[in-house]
Amino acid sequence: MFDAFIEGLILVLQWKAFSLMLVGMALGFCVGLLPGIGGAATLALMIPFIFKMSPAEAFAFLLGMHSVAATTGDITSVLFGVPGEAISAATVVDGYPMAKKGEAGRALGAALMSSLLGALIGAVALALAVPIVRPLVLTFGSPELFMLSLIGISCITSLSGATTRGQIKGFAMGLFGLLISTIGQERQSGSLRFDLGMMYLWDGLDFVPVLVGIFAIPEIIDLAVRGTSIAGDRPPENLSSGVMEGVKDTFRHFWLVFRCSIIGVFVGIMPGAGGGVAQWMAYAHAVQSATDSKERGGFGKGDIRGVLGPGAANNSKEGGELIPTVAFGVPGSGAMAILLSGFLIMGIMPGPEMLTKHLSLTFSMVWTLAIANVITVILSLAILDQLAKLTYVRGGLIIPFILLLVFVGSYTANGQIADLIVTLIFGVLSYFMVLFGWPRPPFVLGFVLGKVIETYLFISMTRYGFSWLTHPIVVALMILMVVVIAYPYIQQRRQRAREPAHA
Amino acid sequence: MRANQLMRKGNFVFCIFLIAIAAYATFAATGWSFKTKLFPLAVSIPLLTLLLIQVLLMIGGKEQTNESAAMDIDFSIEVPPEVARRRVFGIFGWIVGFIMLVYLLGFPLTVPLFIFLYLKLQSNIRWLTTVAITVVTWGCFYLLFQSLVHIQFEAGAIQSWLGM
Secondary structure, eight states, X not given: OXXXXXXXXXXXXXXXXXXXXXXXXXHHHHHHHSTTOOHHHHHHHHGGGGTTSOHHHHXXXXXXXXXXXXXXXXXXXXXXXXXXXXXXXXXXXHHHHHHHTTOHHHHHHHHHHHHHHHHHHHHHHHHHHTTTSHHHHHHOOHHHHHHXXXXXXXXXXXXXXXXXXXXXXXXXXXXXXXHHHTOEEOTTTOOEESOTTOGGGGGOOOHHHHHHHHHHHHHHHHHHHHTSBTTTTSOOOOHHHHHHHHHHHHHHTHHHHHHHHHHHHHHHHSTTTHHHHHHHHHHHHHHHTOOSHHHHHTTTSOOTHXXXXXXXXXXXXXXXXXXXXXXXXXOSSHHHHHHHHHHHHTTOOOSGGGGTTTHHHHHHHHHHHHHHHHHHHHHHHHHHHHHHHGGGSBHHHHHHHHHHHHHHHHHXXXXXXXXXXXXXXXXXXXXXXXXXXXXXXXXXXXXXXXXXXXXXXXXXXXXXXXXXXXXHHHHHHHHHHHHHHHHHHHHHHHHHHHHHHHO | OHHHHHHHHHHHHHHHHHHHHHHHHHHHHHTSOHHHHHHHHHHHHHHXXXXXXXXXXXXXXXXXXXXXXXXXXXXXXXXXXXXXXXXXXHHHHHHHHHHHHXXXXXXXXXXXXXXXXXXXXXXXXXXXXXXXXXXXXXXXXXXXXXXXXXXXOOBOHHHHHTTO
């Protein structure tokens, strides 16, 4: 085992594999910065180039690119409030307000360092879990995955205002997101729902135009209204020390980063959930770490923990997603499905052989995840000062470029003008949501999870009727869900009980 | 005071708008087969219920406390409301204009035109700087999206009408 571990490292460090990994990383860096052009789409574009590569070279190239895209996706989220990747949306919620407070360097430092730690924890999880994860994944059928998705949805309690009225608004937005996710063809029967007679809506709404509209448009409007730079008229922070402060923040909140990384790994292992869910669950967990209502109120206004949690989960889920892909050939996400085709092109069948015959190749993937992220973060830290300066460029100069990024990004979803209109519609909706205090994160969580929940519910009902409700793991997950829902209330009660005592 | 009243009214109208969507969804779904309507109804009925409770709370006049505020960003309040409103309409105008231009001319022509017009008319940047930024942006756009990533941009409606 140890020999294979070292062999895996040697495979990655061979000059050709290492050079290809660097090329992949450069591509991934650009892709991560461009909204809309997702890591999965780029993986698909790069698959034809791997035919003449050896398996170790091919995976160094593909994984180097894919893992780096998840890391750099946070950069535009922090600087402009435009998610570079769909999986970087949660970083906007606290990262962009930090940029507005003149703390872009600190937010970027924290996002990148937590991403690095997340990626390393994901890589370690991949190395450790491959032999033991088989029973876990095989135990989780559709009912268990449905319950797991419901636990994801129940995070709404943590993503909404603390009072009953805040919770009503939060749950309403979550349900609204779920309702929007039902637009299009129903997968089981093929019937059309809420298509308004438009062929564009038959496939449902794509994540990118919706997410970019939801997060970017209100920020652009706010920037235009203020008429200043993103950081406003605040004196420029000492950018270098800001970046280092963000790095230190990661270690100050190490256990939060660690827990969020574990959430990312776990969600990554479960097929279908993906990074869209992991980031929000991690964000909700970060909110739960607030010790009192004042601290909780700081989330969404620029709390560093709101950047650290999603940053860590985004990258650790890469390692998690690889576990079922490598061990059983069950891809955890679209990107992993494309990677799976890479395995087949290389003539490798994922499964038990990856743990015996190709063990060194499996470990080379672990090393690629780790090395690619270490190099990216070190290089990025060197240029973060310059990137953070963009938040001091006057709004009138930067707005047209952000608009360009937003709309070109959303156009890449389907290549239709309708994508731009969807972005505009959800941008307007999001503007009013922010204006009137309806939280956006629960909406996004509902929208991302909607299709997954419906699919698993349908399969569970068809396969088991109602008997799945009595499955032991389902019952255990139900209890866990109740705990997740009740936790913020219990926490609030405790705080209230404690506050008079302190007063 | 007046701004607060306006916000309250706006919030009420927004809530009614959401209710209308939830009611439409519930109504539309009732006619579908069981499989098709199960999930939308399971979502739209509780949504409708929550929104109605919210409306009742609003009518009851209960003020929103800080603790019930959304866990989300806040818009800046330093700018006077009239100026803010004018700027909001202004930026919406630019966004709609951008989409119209993409529809009429396609992305490759819209990008330099939009950048040029925005920098010159809205931001009042000097001619030379505007032209330089426009050329660089167009060059980057062409290299990145057209030459490297090969995104197929649709031709604009005008080009289609002219048979180009």
